[in-house]
Amino acid sequence: MRTLPPFDALVAFDTALRHRSMTRAAAELGMTQSAVSHRLRRLEAFVGTPLLSRSSDGLRATPAGAELASGLGELLDGLADLRGRCRALVTPAGLRVAVGSALADYWLVRRLPRFTRAHRKLEVELGIVENELQARAADADVQILWQPIEAARSTSTQQLLFHEQVFPVCCPQLLPGGRMLRDPRALAELPLVHKGPPGGRGQGAEWSWPVWFERLGIERRPPTGLRFAALGTAIAAALEGAGVVMARSLLVHDALTDGRLVRVLPAKWDMPSSKAHVVRWPAALGSDQRVRSFVDWLAAEAKSTTKA
Structure with a gap:
């Protein structure tokens, strides 16, 4: 029988280490700083040694923490991509989009009818996510996220929209x-x-x-x-x-x-x-025509807005 570490504590550790700050980790996860600290203490108790230490420029991984962090981000991304890999095996009925409420209410909703008029056979379902924890749990094909500048670079599974x-x-x-x-x-x-x-x-x-x-x-x-x-x-x-x-x-x-x-x-x-918007999709859906059409349209709308 496997003895597994607490999953929520792994997420807290990964987030705190990425930001090098308990405060910013708490903001991303949508919880209090004390709740993040409690999860980290549980993980350290499981491992049996400290995983993070404080320095003048923020949190740093201890040798044990660095060992744990090695591959953890890739593992969490793979787990987050699991739903997308399964969904890619079937023919979906629509496109699920997750986005923050402010961006949805004040920018996206006004423009979304233009996309649906151009893709009449594709039903778009809009869901609201306000932090990284909700984003990880979201049942979405595409996510529009508000990320720190250093994490907002374009990659194979996300695209920077606008500063x-x-x-x-x-x-x-x-x-x-x-x-x-x-x-x-x-x-x-x-x-x-x-x-x-x-x-x-x-x-x-x-x-x-x-x-x-x-x-x-x-x-x-x-x-x-x-x-x-x-x-x-x-x-x-x-x-x-x-x-x-x-x-x-x-x-x-x-x-x-x-x-x-x-x-x-x-x-x-x-x-x-100090933050920027990115659009993100599961790696398994990178070549999905629904996702590509929406991402390309979204990027074009972002470009036209920032030039206006």
């Missing part, structure tokens, strides 16, 4: 004449909408209002205001006039084009996002 900029936006009624502020420091007088936990835990500096106030030469602290866990909800609040929200260029592209939102500051103040 984004982060900048403040609001509804036109909040700005004088509905136009960008002439003096960036006037931002301090506007109501703000906050995304994520206080202190920006697990987020890049581009999402931090204190960082933006410092860049703009505003000495006072950012005012308190509405705070939302999800960016999609924060943008919805901004559309209703709740305040200025920090947003990604892709998610507000259509609202800016339609005039429902406006930029608060000139583009020279934009900050690059």
